[in-house]
Amino acid sequence: MVDASWKEGDAGLAVVLVEPSAGSSKWMAKRCKAASPMEAEMLAICWALQLGKDLGHDSITVLTDAQILAKSLQARRCPPVWKVRPLALNILNLCSAFSSCNFFYISRSDNSIGYSIAKKARIDGHVTSLLFREGSPGATATGDDQPKLKLYSYWRSSCSFRVRIALNLKGLDYDYEAVNLVKGEQRNPEFLKLNPIGYVPVLVDGDIVLSDSFAILLVSCSTAAAVCCVPYLDEKYPQHPLLPTDLKRKAINLQVANIVSASIQPLQNLVLLSYIKEKFGPEEITPWVKYHLGNGFAALEGLLKNYAGRYATGDEVFLADLFLAPQIHSFVTRFNFDLSQYPILSRLNEAYSLLPAFQNAMPEKQPDYPSSSTS
Numbered sequence: 001m002v003d004a005s006w007k008e009g010d011a012g013l014a015v016v017l018v019e020p021s022a023g024s025s026k027w028m029a030k031r032c033k034a035a036s037p038m039e040a041e042m043l044a045i046c047w048a049l050q051l052g053k054d055l056g057h058d059s060i061t062v063l064t065d066a067q068i069l070a071k072s073l074q075a076r077r078c079p080p081v082w083k084v085r086p087l088a089l090n091i092l093n094l095c096s097a098f099s100s101c102n103f104f105y106i107s108r109s110d111n112s113i114g115y116s117i118a119k120k121a122r123i124d125g126h127v128t129s130l131l132f133r134e135g136s137p138g139a140t141a142t143g144d145d146q147p148k149l150k151l152y153s154y155w156r157s158s159c160s161f162r163v164r165i166a167l168n169l170k171g172l173d174y175d176y177e178a179v180n181l182v183k184g185e186q187r188n189p190e191f192l193k194l195n196p197i198g199y200v201p202v203l204v205d206g207d208i209v210l211s212d213s214f215a216i217l218l219v220s221c222s223t224a225a226a227v228c229c230v231p232y233l234d235e236k237y238p239q240h241p242l243l244p245t246d247l248k249r250k251a252i253n254l255q256v257a258n259i260v261s262a263s264i265q266p267l268q269n270l271v272l273l274s275y276i277k278e279k280f281g282p283e284e285i286t287p288w289v290k291y292h293l294g295n296g297f298a299a300l301e302g303l304l305k306n307y308a309g310r311y312a313t314g315d316e317v318f319l320a321d322l323f324l325a326p327q328i329h330s331f332v333t334r335f336n337f338d339l340s341q342y343p344i345l346s347r348l349n350e351a352y353s354l355l356p357a358f359q360n361a362m363p364e365k366q367p368d369y370p371s372s373s374t375s
């Protein structure tokens with residue numbers, strides 16, 4: 001599978017080499033110059049053919065989302081754009097190295113991994129080594145030879161909910177390890193070894209233990225560019241990037257995420273509410289939560305006025321949405337507050353409810369969701 005991302009002369013090329021007999025795939029990406037999107041796509045095709053040839057393959061099938069290109073090359077014709085004729089001849093020449101060489105069209109949505117990798121390569125020239133993987137090419141793969149991800153989670157935890165959405169968006173399979181916060185399992189010595197502060201979520205990825213949703217979603221800083229903070233999951237699993245490339249939108253995503261995770265969620269955390277209940281009485285909980293969540297929601301509503309599209313910062317799902325959906329869900333279902341005074345947040349909530357990655361991350365869908373809602 002090949003794809004290319006192009007903007008103003010810069011291109012990112014991606015090749016996902018699938019070897020069905022070995023049941024494995026290799027993902028590669030690089031940045032280069034190209035005069036047009038079509039030229040970029042053709043450079044990606046050339047690269048794939050060259051790789052196939054170097055690896056000694058006898059037959060090859062190239063899947064591209066450039067429909068006209070696939071059709072022309074399959075018919076061994078040059079595409080109807082004279083500027084790319086030399087490249088087309090190069091491709092057709094490379095074809096003759098194989099006993100069978102086919103070109104087929106693949107839809108953009110079926111080629112989403114290739115697109116994400118190519119886009120990342122265009123923006124971040126250092127991605128080549130990061131993106132070399134082996135394993136199944138499917139969007140769900142973490143790699144055949146890698147241990148499955150394990151997520152320590154609690155059904156109602158909004159911080160775990162954020163990570164569940166991200167894993168679903170990236171199509172990453174994981175084992176769900178329930179930690180019952182109401183029973184105090186987060187303070188078991190075994191769990192404290194994973195996260196000394198006794199909070200979920202914790203994500204175990206091979207020998208890496210990430211015990212904070214921020215660590216999982218945000219803090220791995222790329223050495224490639226000082227300005228670019230690449231989320232851990234994006235760096236390791238580039239499909240469906242969590243941050244936009246546009247600097248302003250990226251900043252807004254980080255701002256929303258930080259408002260939710262630093263200035264709203266901690267004020268509703270179980271450990272704090274238990275403390276308030278014990279020190280000041282149970283009747284103090286609702287006014288406390290209402291006051292602080294109200295402040296936070298008003299700020300978010302104002303902030304998003306200038307950015308929201310179908311989702312928080314435009315028409316694509318990004319980090320801000322991963323933090324907003326769980327926070328809104330707990331506002332409505334855990335505390336039974338009225339969301340209608342926040343029209344943008346209400347609309348976003350509706351939009352999230354239609355997305356499978358969000359639906360499947362919902363508290364009600366988790367294996368530890370209690371059959372009676374007493375927990």
Ligand SMILES: N[C@@H](CCC(=O)N[C@@H](CS)C(=O)NCC(=O)O)C(=O)O
Nearest residue numbers: 157158159199200212213214270271
């Ligand atoms: N900054 C942490 C906060 C984690 C957190 O507060 N987790 C809550 C659930 S959303 C928790 O485990 N609370 C346990 C308790 O209050 O005892 C993160 O983003 O992961």
